[in-house]
Amino acid sequence: MSSSPNVPAVEVAGLVKNYGKVEALRGIDLSIAPGEMFALLGPNGAGKTTLFSILSTLRTPTSGTAKVLGRDVVVERDATRHDIGIVFQEPAIERSLTVRDNLKLMGRLYGLDAAAVRKRTEELLVQLQLSEAADRPAQNLSGGQRRRVELARALVTDPRVLFLDEATLGLDVEARRGFWKQVRGLTVSGRSIVFATHYMEEAEVADRIALIAEGKIVALDTPRNLKAQMGGGVIRLQTTDDAQAREWLVQRGYQPAPGVQPIMLEHKDPASIVPILLRELPVKVERVEVNAPSLEDVFLKLTGKALSDETAATPPAGKKGGWS
Amino acid sequence: MMSGIWAIVMLDMQRFFKERVRLIAGLIQPLLYLFVLGSGLGASMRMGPPGGIPGSAPAFDYRAYIFPGVMSLALLFSATFAGITIVFDRQIGFFKAVLVAPVPRAAIGIGKVVSGALQALIQGTILLCFLPLMNIQISFATVLVIPAMILAALTFSALGVAMAARFTSTNVFPILTNAIMLPMFFLSGAMYPLQPAPVWMQRLAHLDPVAYAVDLMRGALLGRDHMFFESPGLSVAVLSGCIVLLTWSAVNVFRKGEELDLTGPTKFTWRK
Numbered sequence: 001m002s003s004s005p006n007v008p009a010v011e012v013a014g015l016v017k018n019y020g021k022v023e024a025l026r027g028i029d030l031s032i033a034p035g036e037m038f039a040l041l042g043p044n045g046a047g048k049t050t051l052f053s054i055l056s057t058l059r060t061p062t063s064g065t066a067k068v069l070g071r072d073v074v075v076e077r078d079a080t081r082h083d084i085g086i087v088f089q090e091p092a093i094e095r096s097l098t099v100r101d102n103l104k105l106m107g108r109l110y111g112l113d114a115a116a117v118r119k120r121t122e123e124l125l126v127q128l129q130l131s132e133a134a135d136r137p138a139q140n141l142s143g144g145q146r147r148r149v150e151l152a153r154a155l156v157t158d159p160r161v162l163f164l165d166e167a168t169l170g171l172d173v174e175a176r177r178g179f180w181k182q183v184r185g186l187t188v189s190g191r192s193i194v195f196a197t198h199y200m201e202e203a204e205v206a207d208r209i210a211l212i213a214e215g216k217i218v219a220l221d222t223p224r225n226l227k228a229q230m231g232g233g234v235i236r237l238q239t240t241d242d243a244q245a246r247e248w249l250v251q252r253g254y255q256p257a258p259g260v261q262p263i264m265l266e267h268k269d270p271a272s273i274v275p276i277l278l279r280e281l282p283v284k285v286e287r288v289e290v291n292a293p294s295l296e297d298v299f300l301k302l303t304g305k306a307l308s309d310e311t312a313a314t315p316p317a318g319k320k321g322g323w324s
Numbered sequence: 325m326m327s328g329i330w331a332i333v334m335l336d337m338q339r340f341f342k343e344r345v346r347l348i349a350g351l352i353q354p355l356l357y358l359f360v361l362g363s364g365l366g367a368s369m370r371m372g373p374p375g376g377i378p379g380s381a382p383a384f385d386y387r388a389y390i391f392p393g394v395m396s397l398a399l400l401f402s403a404t405f406a407g408i409t410i411v412f413d414r415q416i417g418f419f420k421a422v423l424v425a426p427v428p429r430a431a432i433g434i435g436k437v438v439s440g441a442l443q444a445l446i447q448g449t450i451l452l453c454f455l456p457l458m459n460i461q462i463s464f465a466t467v468l469v470i471p472a473m474i475l476a477a478l479t480f481s482a483l484g485v486a487m488a489a490r491f492t493s494t495n496v497f498p499i500l501t502n503a504i505m506l507p508m509f510f511l512s513g514a515m516y517p518l519q520p521a522p523v524w525m526q527r528l529a530h531l532d533p534v535a536y537a538v539d540l541m542r543g544a545l546l547g548r549d550h551m552f553f554e555s556p557g558l559s560v561a562v563l564s565g566c567i568v569l570l571t572w573s574a575v576n577v578f579r580k581g582e583e584l585d586l587t588g589p590t591k592f593t594w595r596k
Binding site: 053056057058059060078079081082084086088089090091092093094096097101105106108109110111113153 | 327328330331332334335338339342343413416417418420421422423424425426427581582583
């Protein structure tokens with residue numbers, strides 16, 4: 001709690017990480033302010049977990065630097081470990097121990113004395129509404145409760161920076177909503193929260209979002225500005241001959257997002273353009289969708305890829321067969 | 325440092341007492357060796373004194389002779405397998421939670437070794453209760469078996485931790501430890517005297533920490549005459565050296581965090 005408010009919570013410059021021939025991170029630069037809620041949005045395998053592994057001292061970068069609260073995470077490992085809390089994708093609590101014993105264990109690992117361990121454990125149990133489950137073995141908890149225990153575990157030392165790596169993995173919609181409500185309450189007293197997700201709805205709660213794909217940041221801005229890139233709306237077309245339709249659109253000066261299926265077109269006034277398209281396109285239009293731009297659309301536009309397999313594989317209702 | 329060791333030991337002991345089955349099951353094998361194999365073999369075998377020099381050692385029965393060997397068996401298997409918690413913890417994310425805590429890596433290694441040794445010593449202590457049933461003269465020197473047991477348990481636990489630190493698969497770990505432990509046990513002279521054994525076996529026994537541990541315990545229980553190695557001091561030094569080296573090698577793995585993990589599935593990965 002000693003650093004000045006001007007020091008970035010996280011500062012990463014030119015960060016590269018290779019696993020043998022695989023390039024997991026290909027030059028990441030970002031700076032996250034104290035008190036900021038920051039999302040890393042990208043599909044599985046984009047490098048989010050690798051970035052967290054480096055920031056949490058579990059891995060070392062191939063090149064580049066990473067600092068937490070102004071301290072280099074490779075050089076000052078112990079100081080970094082004191083400053084951060086992290087929730088991993090995988091469960092990281094001992095299943096056979098009770099919730100209370102799990103938290104006490106973590107308190108001891110963080111060097112708290114017996115009295116402080118007790119005090120902090122009880123505080124966290126109340127704060128995360130786990131008092132009622134405190135004496136149950138972790139394996140008997142519901143998925144949502146278990147993630148709250150993970151959160152409590154990461155908060156044992158009251159960290160200035162909290163990392164959440166796909167922390168809602170495997171939770172149903174209800175439990176996910178509850179989890180984020182809890183997390184939003186944690187940005188108190190200048191604590192920064194950096195979280196990775198491949199659900200765009202989750203990223204919306206962030207102050208800023210970095211869209212990350214194949215080890216690189218492809219865009220970084222507020223959710224509003226990211227979506228503003230897309231103009232007024234997004235039109236999706238499915239036709240009897242997409243290739244021909246695409247060609248025609250390009251000739252007419254429209255800019256369908258390259259490589260995206262179905263045809264995706266952004267326009268500042270979709271409502272007025274759709275009738276024209278329907279009338280003039282030389283191929284038969286089978287389906288039209290007009291939506292306000294979403295983060296998913298931004299990602300599709302920038303990378304030509306979907307955020308998650310689920311969204312890509314889910315055809316709209318009523319559609320027979322796949323999009324491609 | 326101390327609080328880190330304490331945290332790790334507490335964790336493992338809490339888990340150990342939740343799995344009492346392991347404690348009971350772990351005792352079955354040593355008791356079988358002692359009472360079934362020991363009684364059966366002992367009845368059909370007339371053993372001469374070690375070294376084949378008549379009259380140089382007092383008469384003794386086989387079961388008493390193998391008691392320290394069986395003790396080392398109990399300690400070896402339970403201490404080495406205690407290390408498997410590391411592999412389990414790696415398979416889920418729990419070990420990462422330990423590694424991101426600002427606890428010294430040495431504390432993690434020492435804590436793991438100590439807790440494994442404690443678990444083995446609990447079994448060893450239960451086994452020790454059968455000592456009065458053996459044909460062993462109890463004297464003041466008998467007490468020396470306790471420090472010998474502690475040294476042995478620490479050595480075997482360090483061996484288990486040093487191996488477990490390098491595994492991510494709970495399938496492979498027991499197979500490999502068995503493949504290493506059985507030869508170590510057979511060569512140790514736990515079940516027979518090494519003095520009349522072929523020279524190659526005696527040589528190999530010099531490389532076997534289990535042999536030194538058995539020898540120390542046997543010396544404490546049966547007297548100097550039954551000891552194989554040159555001096556108890558040497559055995560203590562060898563075992564202490566093993567504890568330090570093996571613990572250090574595990575700590576070195578912990579220092580690397582997740583770094584040795586290959587990409588892709590972690591199952592069946594052999595960490596170097």
